Every structure is written in C-alpha cells, then in structure tokens.
Amino acid sequence: MSTVCASCLNILVFLTLQQRDPMLKRDGFEDILEERRNSSDLKYALRCYAPVLYKGVTPCKANMLKNIVLQSDQLHYVVNQVSQESGEAPDIIQEEASVILEEMAHRLQISTVRFFAFALTKAFKTLFQHVCVNEEGIQRLQQAIQEHPVVLLPSHRSYMDFLLMSYILYTYDLALPVIAAGMDFMGMKFVGEMLRMSGAFFIRRSFGGDKLYWAVFSEYVKTMLRNGFAPIEFFLEGTRSRTCKSLTPKLGLLNIVIEPFFKGEVFDVNLVPVSISYERILEESLYARELLGVPKPKESTSGLLKARRILSEDYGSIHVYFGQPVSVRSLAQGKVNRSKYNLFPRHIPRKPMEETQSFVNDTAYRIVRLQEDNMVLKPWVLMASLLLQNLEGLELSVLTEQTLWLRGLALSYAAFLDWPDHAPTAKVVSSSLALHRGLACVSGGRVSLVVGEPLGPVTPEEALFNRAVSVLSCASYRNQVLHVFLRPAMLAVAMHTTASSKKNEVYNCFSFLWNMFSNDFILCPGDTVQDFEEACYLLVKTGAVQMPQQDIEMTDRAVLWTLEFPKVVNKFYSGKLSCRRILSEI
C-alpha cells in the first residue's frame, strides 16, 4: 500500500482522472437531426460525399482488397501449412480461403449507403427527438483518420449502434468504417446483404481451432488497417450488453488491429472510444425477457418488419460521444519491447507474447472505461436507481428531492449528466416519467414501477414474470450510472465491513471486493491501488470521509450517503453470494 499523504494523493488521483480524459471537461453536443428536419432528405442522401482518407490513399475496391488478402504472404503461409497437415492440395485450401473471404468480406457501396442515409433519416426523425454528436470529437477523428489507421470502438447497447455510427460518419463526410458483425445478421435475407453493402463484414461467432479461418479473417482486417482504406469498427464488448452494464472486453480483434503496430507495419494505430447512450433503448423489454430466459428472437427480416411497430413510440434522444483518439504507440511506450518481433518473420502467425497479451488486455479495459466515462446519463437513470431502492414506490416529491440530491453527488463524481438547463427539477422528473411511462407511473402522488399490462386474468407466475421484466428493465437504466459510484461504493462497503479506521485494513477489504467484482464491472487489471485512491479522493472531496494520517474515517455528513451506496453494491454482492450458495448446493 502506498503511503502518500492525502494531498499528494488528491493530486495523483486528479492526474489519473485527467489522463483518462485529458480535458475532463467534455465537449458540447450538436443535434444532427435538426438540419434533417429542415431540409430535403433526398438531397441529403444524394449529396456529394468525398471523405479524406489516411495519407490521402485512394479508396480500394472490395474486389481488389480480396485479391490483396488472397495473395498475401501471410495467407500463403497458412494455406501451405494447412495443406501439409491435411494432405489436401494447396489449390483446394486456397479455394477454401477464397470461399471464407467471400462469405466474410464487405461490399461497401455508396448507393446502399445513400439508401440507408435516406431511410434512417426518416426512421430517426420518427423515433428520436435528437441525435446529438460532439462535433469536436468528429474534428479530432477527421484529423486522426488522415494521420493514422483508425479503429472505432463504440459501446454496444443496441442493434442501432452500427447503423448509427455509419450514419453519423456519412453526415460529417468522414470515411465510412468497415464493421465487424456477427454471422447472425447474415441469416437475414436481403438485410444481411444490405448491411454488407453498407460496410459490414461478417465473422463466425466461434472458430477457435480453424487456422485457415483465423488467417483469412486477421489478414483481411490487417490489410484494411495497414493500408488505411477505411476505419475499422468493432465492439470491444463482443455483444450487445443486455443489462446496460459494460461487458468485460473481448480481445481477439483488438489483438489483430494492434499487431501491425508491434510489427512496425504502421507507425501508430489510433483507437477511438465512442460512447453511444440511448435515453430509451429500442430493445428495452426484449433484453429483460432474454435475461429471464426467453430466447433471443432470431435475427430475421420478417422479425425486423414486425418490429416496425416501435416506430410509433418516442425513444427520446441519443448521445454519441467520440472520445479522444488513443495512440497505441503512446500506450505501449515502455510496456512492450517491439524489437522482440525482430527475430521472427512477420508473415508467420504467432501467439502474442505474454507482454503483448497483458498490454492488449489492459488497453481493452482502458478503452471500455473511456467509453463509460463519456456515456451521457439522463435524469431517468438517477430516478431508476432511486426507484429500485424503493420497489414499493415512493412519493413523487421525495423522488424529486432525492433525484436532485443524487444529481449533485453524481456531478461531483464527474458523471456526464445531461440535465436540461434552467428547467425546474419537478419538470425534469415529470418529463422523464412521461417518456418512460412503460416502466413507471404516478398515481395518487406516488411513483411506482409499472407491472406488465394485465390483459385479463393472469396466473401468479405470469404476474411474477411481468414484475421481473419491469424490475430488470429499470435495473438496466440504473446500471448505466454504476461506473460513477462503483469505486466510492466499494470503499464505503469496505469501511462498513471492516468497521476499522486503519487504512490498510480498509484497503484489504476493498481489494477483496475489487477482485470479486472484477468480472462484473470494468476494473482495469492491476489498478486496485489506483482505484482505491480514486475512491478515497472522491469521498474526501465530497466530505464523506476524512483521512488523517494513515486512517480513514467517516464524517457525520457521510452517514446518509455511505449508507445509500452500499445498497447499490450490496445488490451485486448478495446476488453473488446467493449464486454461490445455489451452486454449492447443486
């Protein structure tokens, strides 16, 4: 445990906060739908689109790209290797590779993009009030695209995410990304191909031992990256988070896009975290049902058509925040010795070295944290948290008061709150309730969760199920704010549990919690001490805790807060404990 004094510690933590987001002050937003509402959609879809590419390269036709991949040394090597192992002729294996690539590759076509630009504009205008984008982030991205190969790493909460990303880049005349998508979409007749023509490339969900598949896939991605033909886009979380909690990152693709830097094939790679926050998620109740065991509806075109009823609802606004591009070169400085790659031919695939693996893992966590940091939170998120602490419902006035209090606290913990300017809190609360009337309702001055829509008599099981859907939907909103309170909350729990003011005892307990939750929340590997210090800093800053010398004590003011916090974490804690109990009984 470090023994830095409290004030040094504050500075230290402040610096690390700054490191995560150099500005700490976030950019403002611009509503891109506003212009769409005032001008012709058709003109917009047909406008001149001429983005600048990396170092001014000319865009590469999809077929040419395939040829480069199929003729690469990397692929030839693996083709020969597989041929030797299987006894098949290299030609046949090469043909297999070609088929894999055909199945995988995107066929980006500007006409399809224009179609989507048109159709999505129509859809967005009905579905959403605003689609807000930080334009400074766009400018940074534009700069980055010209200087280095760029990898876009958006958070993943909805099917909308990737269409939305391409839509925004098209709007700002930026190079359209190629997007790694799951094979599931391919099952959708027509739509799958449309997505392909708007830049999606499809990868199988699992291909663990298939060397050839891996070689085609990684070479395809690397070729696009090395030449800077287009920004690569994929979801670090691997899949849509059904709970709105960030998922622990998957490393496969990140490894692929970082490797060209280690091998000196590119000067740098820029990773751009993108945080997409939905005021109301399209898949809201679908997710809750999925979590309760109702199987995920298979991606199908007819399903999509059926889903068009959602077009009649109001989904509030979307905020898309393009974070500061993260230079892999700067991150790797002093952590990875690139010259270790000198002694092995670059075209022969190798398992990443331990040093690299831990670097990539670390980077992935940092990016997801950056995504979390720039996630815009709506007032409803705070209200959902409070409602979940009071499942039996609470007075509207109390909810309003507590929401205001929670807002203050969240702000002091650097939450990225989108709170309407100059609006009285009561108004903010009521309009949030109106938007989420499917989840909460006010009756007789009391706010409570809405439980299903009882059409006729329901069995007790159905009633329970419906209630669970509401609670889970609500929880998925609460989950959006967890990352703000997580660290101070763990500290508060640790202080309660240890009932000691000795800093190292509290830290030991904190560290225990930290390890236990390391798969539930985004806790960067090896950051235990830093997270502890950050938690201390935040609690001291808000006056909840004092830290004289080696001690750590709660102040009188703190009692209320620190009692509230543990509730949040305790939910997960007791959840874990009961899971363990059930498992041990089995």
Added chain:
Amino acid sequence: SLATPFSPNAHLWQEIMKWNGWGYSDSKFLFNKKGQAEFTGKRYRLSGMTLPSLQDWFENTFGASVKHKSPPVLNASAVPPPRLNEAFVEDLKATGIPFSNEAEDRVFRAHGHCLHEIFALREGKKFERVPDMVVWPNCHNDVVKIVELACKHNVCLIPYGGGTSVTSALECPPEETRCIVSLDTSQMNRILWIDEKNLVAHVEAGIIGQDLERLLNESGYCTGHEPDSMEFSSLGGWVATRASGMKKNVYGNIEDLVIHIKAVTPRGVMEKSCQGPRMSTGPDIHHFILGSEGTLGVVTEVTMKIRPIPEYLKYGSVVFPNFEAGVACLREVAKQRCAPASIRLMDNKQFHFGHALKPQVSSIFTNFVEGLKTFYITKLKGFDPHQLVVATLLFEGDRERVLQHEKQVYDIAATFGGLAAGEDNGQRGYILTFVIAYLRDLGMDYYVVAESFETSVPWDRVLDLCQNVKERIIRECRERGVQFQPLTSCRVTQTYDSGACIYFYFAFNYRGLADPVHTYEQVEHAAREEILANGGSLSHHHGVGKLRKAWMKDSISNVGVGMLKSIKEYVDPKNIFGNQNLL
C-alpha cells in the same frame, strides 16, 4: 571524382583542413553577393561552379533565409592546459618519436565530425577534455615503444587516424584523470610491399584512403574499398570500425578485404602466423580487432587484397515511379546476385536535393535537352515528380561484361517500372556523396543543423523502417518545439542477400530553439530507438563509439557484452586504451 591528391604531413595536413568543419579549407559552399550558391576551390568537379537552384531549395526546404546568418565564432576556443605525465614525456623524448602539446594540435584531435562536436567548435565552446599531447609514430616499432611507455607510466592512449568518426569515438572521456595521449598514425602511410602473385598489398595502417588508391593505381591496382569518407579516413580506422565501401558488391567490406592484421596491444603484438586465405583456427582473432574502435590497441600494418584496375567503368541511373518500386527492384537485383559495383536508391527528397545541386549550364541546348527529359518522364510516362525516385549505378569490369551486366540490371529495373535515366544523373549522384558533407557547414551558417545516420535491415522491413523512422523524426521535432518542418530523407546504399543498408539524412532549421544540439540529440536518439524497434541494426558501418553505447546490451545480449569485456580485461587490464568506446 576525388579531390586533387595530397600527401599529408602532420602539420601541413592540419593547415589545409578546416578546424571547425568538414574537409579542405579551400572548399566550401557559400551564397555569393548575388545570393547564388557557389562551391569554392579547385579540388572537385563542382568546384568553382555556381548552383543556381540551391538557394531556392534551401530556403523552401528549411524555411531558412540567406539573410539570417549564423556564422562561426572565429577565435579558437579556450583549451584546458595539458596534464602531462613528466616521466612519460622524458622516456618518450629518449625514443626520438615526435610529439607536441600545442593547443591547436590537441584540439584538432579531440573530436570527430558529430554534429555536437562541430557545433561546439563553431560556437567557440570549451571542450571539457582534450588530449594532453599528440605523438606521431613513424612505424610499427614506434607504436610498440609508445604502448610500452604508456603501460609503464599509466598513460591513456587514444589512436587517431583520419578523424572522420561520427560516433563520438574520438572524444576524450571527461572523467579521465590520467594524461591522455593522442596517437596519430598519419606518418605511417606507406605501402610496404605489393605481392602481385597473391594479389595482396602490405600497408601501414595510417594511410589515408585516397592515397592508398592513388599509390596502388600507379602500379595498376586498387583495393576497391571506397567508403564515402575515403578522402580523409584511414586504413586503421576502417579496420577499427568495420568500415564498408561503396563498391563492396565487387570488392567486399573491410572484413572481406583484410588478409592479415598487425595490432599493438598492452599485452603485446597480435598477429596471425600466415596469410592463408581462410582458416579454421577457432574464432577469427581478426574479428576481435575489427570493430574494436581503439579499445584494445593500435592497428599498425594490414595486408589487404588488391585487384587490377578495372578496364571499364560506367555510371548509370534508373528512375522509378516511387520508392516502393525502387526497393522492390533492388531486392530483385540482390536476389539474382547481379548487383553492380554500386547500386543506390535515393528517395524523392534526395532526388530533388540532387537537382538543387546542378551547376549552371551554359548552353541553351543542354537546357533544352534537360527540359525534354523532364517532359518525357513526368508527362509521357506519368511519373509524379513528388513520388519518383532515382537509383544510381556504377558498373566495373571489362567492357563487354559491363555492357552485358548493364542490360541485365536495366531489364530487371524495367519490370519494376524503372526507366533508364542516363549516365550523367548516375555520376552526379556519386559526386554528391563527396560534397554533401560540405553542405552541412553551409547549413550551419544559416541556422540549419544536419546529420546522417545509418542502419542495416532485412529486406522485408526496409519500407516500413524508412517510413516509420521518418515519421518518428517529424513527430519528435514537433514535440520538441522545432518550429520548421525537418528534412528527412533516406537512401538504400548497399544491398545484401538478406537485407540492405539504409542511410538517413536529417536536418532542421533551429531558429527559435534554445539548445539546438540537445534537441537534435534527443531526436536522433528517438530515431535510433525507432530503427531498433523496426528490426534495424545499431550500425551498419559507422560503429558504436560512445554515441550508441547505451544500446549495446540490447543489441548483442548480456553474454555478448560479457565476452567483449573479458577480452578487454585480458588484453588491456589497465585500460591504457581508455577512449571508453563500445562498452
């Protein structure tokens, strides 16, 4: 193409050489009153000519102006008084070997040609430590005596050949408290015998490259060893740094050329007992001396391969649409093992630089022809003038074979989109090599600092390395507050079966910088890091000196360093050869 021959004598040499810049005092670039660049003197083909495009190129490339001068400070810097070892001086006097402790002689041998060294001389900065005296042995036996006396009196010896080091190898370690004696080999400059039956010559190691070639030429022979510094560098220096010559494709590098080395160490004289062309007698002891950079002893005599002067010599050049195509062509030439005596590929920046150095042409006709050539390449063949690169070639041998060889190389070039671009362009490329070092002095007169560095790298990494190193330099300059875009340029100067040697030029306008040399050094350090991270070597032929010592462990492993250390410990336990290079 070389300067007028001159046989150096200890003091005369010093008098005709610049004390604070490169090469001969009478040869330098300057901007005349009309603002036109001129190369003075009579020694080179470019001497006495005006270069009408240089000023524009210079001002545009660096954002410099001929109005902003940064001339050298003229009064020589203060020199610390010599720390003489009286007993050593007494014994030395008894041998009759000439020596001096004049300030001028000592400062002249206190440095090589690193940017920081020349910059310090120009600014009149004081050297922390310079040799306390200079000795001029006349032969091997003199060296034996000097080394014996140095051991006896615990005096530090630093061998000095041509003084062209660019690795801080000649700098005196500031912490050295003993008397430092610069052992100047310049008087040991004779060819002792030529053996025509075995085609070898036995030569004293102090001989300067151009003298060696000239003297051998008189007998109809040459060594073919032509490093770019051959006008001033010495045979002993080549051995001590593992030098490489322009025509190594025909003649080999220095390690391929030496048959026998005689070296005087504190333990005694080291040499082999015969001149067999190859031996299996354990590790080759020559390789302890090759690249030892003056840390083990002094090379006094070398037996070297010689060849009859080639009957026919022909320059050539090929223009490629871009650097990638050029590298691919060189790689193919290496693969087919048909490289001419020299083949070099200049990048686009260097191509333009070469053009800026074209002398004024008097005839309208020449002008017209030049115009036609440009039209043909850029308009008819569609080469982008901001992308195209040029390879310069030098063929040697009997006429018929040269012509045959030439065709083979041009045919390969054609498959990579290369167009033959004439003998003149080729020849100019090679002349440039000898005058380019003078240009740094011109730059320094106008707030521009410049340096070159080299590496060797496997073929498949050549392009990425060039690209990344250039980008790193530009980025480091920006981050360190350099106000103007730096010039970064590279060329592939040697081809091997498995890789190539790459030479970088790097220069920037330092106006507005408080400590340009420090900034320069930081950028060069970063560039070297980048080279190593991209699979390049620490050095292809410049050596390590003190400049690149920090990377030795990473380069040759701890065990490797340990081996070298144990040799040093055995050969020179009292660290008489205490220049602190390499380890």
